[in-house]
Amino acid sequence: MYVTLFAYPQTGKAGIYMEMFLDYFKAFLVGGALCAIGQILIDKTKLTPARILLSYLLAGIILTAIGVYEPLVKWAGAGATVPLTGFGYSLAKGVEKAVEEKGAIGIFTGGLTATAGGIAAAVVFGFFAAVLSKPSDKS
Secondary structure, three states, X not given: OOOOOOOOHHHOHHHHHHHXXXXXXXXXXXXXXXXXXXXXXXXXXXXXXXXXXXXXXXXHHHHHHOOOHHHHHHHHOHHHHOOHHHHHHHHHHHHHHHHHHHHHHHHHHHXXXXXXXXXXXXXXXXXXXXXXXXXXXXX
């Protein structure tokens, strides 16, 4: 039996590979576009990288709050959740869930609860990078 890569999902194994390829391709398109926009902002504006990162975070929060980012996450998967806008998305979804469960106190606790794993990983890996690297002046 000969099966091509472009078979439909219901035709078997090749369809699964095509579906997986499309998932990777969509993630690459969206993640690449977000990174390209960030690079253009760095190259063409006088914004500092910290301000660009904060802008991406706020964009993720605002786009999630108005309901625009959720469809993008469902379509692109990791391409939309891995960049910094995805962290803003996680914060907003955590606050939304906590407010539903705990009321107004969820505004303060939801974002931290939803992103605790990522924050902890950043602290731990930052510590190891500081311990294992050799600090020196750039001059």
